[in-house]
């Protein structure tokens with residue numbers, strides 16, 4: 435095979451055949467959104483490939499949609515069949531002539547939000563993050579609230595403001611109370627922050643009244659994306675008592691364009707940290723298969739790496755989050771998105787938010803251009819990347835989620 439063949443993807447490419455993440459793309463020549471599967475530096479037009487190889491109607495139909503929701507709805511057995519088909523098309527000699535022309539260079543595509551977000555929930559699953567921000571928001575009180583080790587705390591976010599990587603983020607305005615003031619004022623957030631998180635993309639509907647136990651989680655988690663939960667800390671600190679985050683976080687949540695299938699993360703599975711508080715049976719994972727994920731993340735501000743958050747340090751697993759989210763009988767819809775909460779590790783340079791990195795803004799970080807940041811300035815660009823161990827020592831790439839801050843609007 436010549437090295438300029440679209441099939442000549444190096445063995446250790448993080449987007450090799452062991453990964454095959456799903457997205458939705460358009461090209462200048464064909465602006466209709468359609469499902470793409472990343473393979474090396476190219477994107478397979480998956481629906482066109484299915485038709486070109488004469489795939490079964492189920493596979494062809496699911497891949498010919500303009501977004502991932504029908505595939506998400508189809509459930510785990512269909513996900514397995516579709517992934518097997520894609521693997522065969524990209525590795526089988528007999529498909530090269532049909533599939534090769536449908537591998538579009540990444541540089542020629544625009545990537546859209548890959549699925550319509552049904553409900554969006556954000557958890558708070560890092561003990562390190564919870565302790566760090568608890569100290570800042572509730573100085574003098576126990577940093578962990580009494581419920582923290584008994585259940586994965588979460589809140590419902592705003593599905594309609596989940597945006598794809600690259601979308602600009604306008605600095606939000608809102609009520610905030612400056613230190614020392616009694617009354618709030620209105621204006622642009624002065625403490626705009628980021629939260630490096632992992633998003634879990636849900637498929638397979640459940641009815642109201644049913645629950646997804648921990649051992650059913652893999653039937654409903656289709657895959658993962660990188661997620662940035664942009665946060666206006668001044669708005670948040672004033673508004674959150676007692677119902678939790680609201681407008682301080684609902685203006686934008688950015689996700690990476692590629693949804694990495696859970697199947698591609700088999701080698702990333704790892705035991706979560708030891709539990710030191712007994713758990714109710716529906717959350718007790720002492721005898722469960724390991725559902726921590728060893729995903730290495732990087733948080734970059736204007737091109738400079740400021741932190742390396744380790745997902746393996748997360749206290750609560752995605753199976754516990756999903757079990758808790760449905761234990762009251764709340765139904766799931768294809769396209770539900772739940773996020774892990776800020777990924778922070780134990781080290782000062784492994785935290786997933788500026789508020790932690792800068793100790794509430796008191797110790798600004800220095801950037802190579804000589805400037806410093808306590809919180810984000812207009813024009814700043816934040817990029818979060820991630821990768822996980824794959825088979826045979828290769829990495830599974832999660833790609834990146836990027837966003838640039840635009841000035842507040844009058």
Ligand SMILES: O=C(O)/C=C/C(=O)CC(=O)CC(=O)O
Nearest residue numbers: 557558567568571629775776
């Ligand atoms: O402890 C608090 O009051 C604040 C928590 C958060 O910032 C909420 C959040 O988005 C959870 C997270 O990302 O871990």
Ligand SMILES: [Ca+2]
Nearest residue numbers: 629663775776
């Ligand atoms: Ca968050």
Ligand SMILES: [Mg+2]
Nearest residue numbers: 663664683687
């Ligand atoms: Mg948000």
